[in-house]
Amino acid sequence: MSTESTGWMAKYYAAWDSADVDAITHWFADDVVLEDVPSGHAARGLAQARALVEGSITKVPGATYEVVTGLVSGDRFAVEWIMHPVGLRGSSVGTLRDGKVASNRDYWNAAPAED
Template identity: 30%
Template sequence: MSEAVRDLFERYHACWADRDPDRIAALHAPDSIFHLHSGGKPARGRAEIRAAAAANFALVPDLTFELVNLRVGDDFWTVQWTLTGTSVVGNPVDVDIMDLVLVADGEVLEKHTYVDGVAMQAALTPPAV
């Protein structure tokens, strides 16, 4: 395992745990990609990545991450999380995600997040009246 990649993971995760889109974007390479694989297009470049992270935090303002599994290599990490919190519509969030993150020169090149779409949609659907 690369200690430099593990250190980048720790710093990057701290930005997500702190819900800080500016710090998240700063750890990405200028031409990086963040793709939340839930039907939307990838965010490209730091400005779009910052906006995408902020939009995600707006959906679950009290978002927390529970680490399930982490694997770190020389130029990547992959991590499984359980996300919890309360969605913007007031529903509980309990969603599994998997990240594949490619890195080089101390920066994130690509972040691909695969989400349990059924659980996320349930969390974001307003309660029936």
């Protein structure tokens, strides 16, 4: 992972690890679109995104994210991650605008990761 192009990614996932809703939503553009593809949940705009983040933190308290690999190309990004302690493997694909997440689609597999 190139720290020059993906430095924001470490900070973004650190915000998720902190479970601080304000720190997480700080990374979202005002018109952000978030999609959890496997579950069919979506959020459009900051208010809905905040509700999605709060729900996620409530459903999986204490979750942290191990970034396996991350790529950024222009305004597009992709990241593979493992959510601990449950071992949920997933990937996020999206776009950035002015250093903020403009769109994010999550894809994950409920089968736990094997070490």
